[in-house]
Amino acid sequence: MKEILLASNNDHKFQEISAILVNQPVKLIKPCDLGVILNPPENGSSYFENALIKARAFYEVSGLPVLADDSGLEVEALGGEPGLHSHRYSPKPGASDHDRCLYLLSRLGDKPKPWLAAFHCHAVLYVHPDLVGDNHGSIAGEIIVEFHGSNGFGYDPIFWIPQEGKTMAELDSNRKNQISHRAGAFSSFKFLDRWLSDKV
Numbered sequence: 001m002k003e004i005l006l007a008s009n010n011d012h013k014f015q016e017i018s019a020i021l022v023n024q025p026v027k028l029i030k031p032c033d034l035g036v037i038l039n040p041p042e043n044g045s046s047y048f049e050n051a052l053i054k055a056r057a058f059y060e061v062s063g064l065p066v067l068a069d070d071s072g073l074e075v076e077a078l079g080g081e082p083g084l085h086s087h088r089y090s091p092k093p094g095a096s097d098h099d100r101c102l103y104l105l106s107r108l109g110d111k112p113k114p115w116l117a118a119f120h121c122h123a124v125l126y127v128h129p130d131l132v133g134d135n136h137g138s139i140a141g142e143i144i145v146e147f148h149g150s151n152g153f154g155y156d157p158i159f160w161i162p163q164e165g166k167t168m169a170e171l172d173s174n175r176k177n178q179i180s181h182r183a184g185a186f187s188s189f190k191f192l193d194r195w196l197s198d199k200v
Helices: 009-019 047-062 083-088 095-109 175-180 181-186 190-197
Strands: 001-007 026-030 066-075 116-127 131-143 158-159
Touching: 001 009, 001 047, 009 026, 009 131, 009 175, 009 181, 009 190, 047 066, 047 116, 066 083, 066 095, 095 131, 116 181, 131 181, 175 181
Parallel strands: 001 026, 001 066
Antiparallel strands: 066 116, 116 131, 131 158
16 A cells, blocks of 8 residues: 655545545555645646645655645636635635635625536646646536535535535535545546556
């Protein structure tokens, strides 16, 4: 079983990605398990660039293969906002997930419905400088005013998925880990099977 460092101490993200990779012979490790405290600047111009910045930074500190991602919510009525700035969207210092949702809804108040949106995630697997893979995942839906569900974080409680008849936060973990943007990004790297079998 190969150890991979996840470039995040977010417990929700760690649990989701662990579940997505449950059938792979890998053991995910959090930076805090190694005593690593690192906050690389996410100043890239795309989800991929931000994920690569994080992956490279954690690899250089740890020497371990690293999984990193950057994700965001894009709302059509807001021209794609909050996008890359999803986690830092609210102007409120120390804003919680709930605060960010409320701020997003305040920005949408005068916009015609439906508020079409999509979650995007770009993942990077950084084994070493000469072996780097990446993959993108997304899921379409719409923003709703009412908060529903508790099995999620970020904007999940107000992100409605029409084909499921539920918000992202109302999905059970198994279903979420099949269809989410993060599932799409982490479930497939072109060289993953070959690397795990020591063929690359």
